[in-house]
Amino acid sequence: MSETVLRRGALNELGGLMRGIGCMGKAALISDVNVAGLFMSRAKEALRCEGFEVFTHAVPAGESSKSLSRYGELLGFLAESGLTRSDTVVALGGGVVGDLAGFAAATYLRGIRLVQVPTSLLACVDSSVGGKTGVDLEQGKNLAGAFWQPALTLIDPDLLRSLPAEIYRDGLAEIVKYAAIRDRALFDLLPYDLGEEEEVIRRCVDIKRELVSRDERDRGERQLLNFGHSFGHAFEKLSGYSLSHGRAVAAGMCAMARASYALGLCSAEDASSLIGMVHVLGLPTETPYTAEEVYGCVLSDKKRQGERMTLITFHGIGDCRLTCCSMDELRQALRLGLPV
Ligand SMILES: NC(=O)c1ccc[n+]([C@@H]2O[C@H](COP(=O)([O-])OP(=O)(O)OC[C@H]3O[C@@H](n4cnc5c(N)ncnc54)[C@H](O)[C@@H]3O)[C@@H](O)[C@H]2O)c1
Numbered sequence: 001m002s003e004t005v006l007r008r009g010a011l012n013e014l015g016g017l018m019r020g021i022g023c024m025g026k027a028a029l030i031s032d033v034n035v036a037g038l039f040m041s042r043a044k045e046a047l048r049c050e051g052f053e054v055f056t057h058a059v060p061a062g063e064s065s066k067s068l069s070r071y072g073e074l075l076g077f078l079a080e081s082g083l084t085r086s087d088t089v090v091a092l093g094g095g096v097v098g099d100l101a102g103f104a105a106a107t108y109l110r111g112i113r114l115v116q117v118p119t120s121l122l123a124c125v126d127s128s129v130g131g132k133t134g135v136d137l138e139q140g141k142n143l144a145g146a147f148w149q150p151a152l153t154l155i156d157p158d159l160l161r162s163l164p165a166e167i168y169r170d171g172l173a174e175i176v177k178y179a180a181i182r183d184r185a186l187f188d189l190l191p192y193d194l195g196e197e198e199e200v201i202r203r204c205v206d207i208k209r210e211l212v213s214r215d216e217r218d219r220g221e222r223q224l225l226n227f228g229h230s231f232g233h234a235f236e237k238l239s240g241y242s243l244s245h246g247r248a249v250a251a252g253m254c255a256m257a258r259a260s261y262a263l264g265l266c267s268a269e270d271a272s273s274l275i276g277m278v279h280v281l282g283l284p285t286e287t288p289y290t291a292e293e294v295y296g297c298v299l300s301d302k303k304r305q306g307e308r309m310t311l312i313t314f315h316g317i318g319d320c321r322l323t324c325c326s327m328d329e330l331r332q333a334l335r336l337g338l339p340v
Pocket residue numbers: 032033034035038061062063066093094095096097099119120121122123126127128129130131132133141142159160161162163164167170245
């Protein structure tokens with residue numbers, strides 16, 4: 001799989017690290033307006049001093065930029081800048097920029113090299129690794145996309161210091177997810193202090209890389225990374241997207257922990273440790289949505305396979321499993337985990 005560099009101050013090494021993996025020529029540096037104001041000139045300088053010809057483009061901040069129209073604009077920008085197959089797209093930003101620029105890199109000239117430089121905690125631990133790229137359609141989130149592995153992911157935790165606390169917290173939900181599915185020792189580090197941040201990010205990236213290396217196309221084990229997400233996506237949708245992804249996933253994990261306990265799959269102690277940690281981290285442990293409302297949303301989930309669906313059930317801290325269930329069993333699980 002692609003290379004991942006995780007080091008404080010690594011942004012200044014961007015050009016050298018890219019040359020090290022064979023990049024040269026032109027680099028299209030894509031960001032959003034918030035992140036561009038903070039880091040674009042440093043990133044540009046780091047590329048220029050290694051001889052890259054740099055072209056920059058910033059989209060508005062926020063999920064609305066993961067659209068077909070922004071994607072079209074971006075392809076036009078790459079063409080106007082004269083990028084060829086030997087050039088590179090660099091995504092400097094959170095998950096929105098990573099997914100959008102990644103999808104443009106995957107499809108421009110049928111695919112050119114991509115470098116991810118994540119600047120949000122969620123992007124560092126999750127979206128910049130694993131090669132899922134895409135945009136939203138009016139009909140739903142992430143409905144158009146491609147698997148396109150970055151040639152390099154450069155994670156510089158110093159870039160997280162300007163992140164608003166609320167957005168940082170969204171990334172914590174994904175960290176709890178990694179601990180819950182695979183890593184009891186990571187769970188024991190939570191809540192971590194800044195001195196442990198690099199270690200925490202490393203553990204999450206290692207888990208993601210391991211799962212992706214065994215199941216790049218998300219047909220089996222990689223689906224463990226969706227723990228809390230089926231219910232979480234429904235909460236996001238029911239809130240009209242006023243509930244952030246991280247908060248929705250946090251509440252989704254708690255609902256699944258409650259359902260798993262009621263089904264006799266995990267101990268009361270493990271379910272309450274998980275829910276307690278979500279609470280301590282300042283994330284929601286429940287939402288007002290009922291089992292029937294969530295069931296209605298899950299029926300249109302893109303991960304549903306006909307009359308069956310794979311749920312990620314919770315069996316203890318560090319132990320989640322794929323459980324294939326019928327739609328009736330799903331309804332039952334929802335009733336156990338959510339208000340009826
Ligand atoms: N591809 C994947 O595997 C994958 C996995 C999980 C989530 N995602 C996607 O990621 C997106 C969410 O990502 P996100 O939470 O990073 O959102 P985001 O990219 O919208 O970033 C959140 C906000 O933080 C700002 N920001 C980012 N870095 C900053 C910094 N260092 N300092 C100050 N402000 C900064 C952004 O401008 C934005 O306003 C969603 O679209 C989701 O679907 C993708």
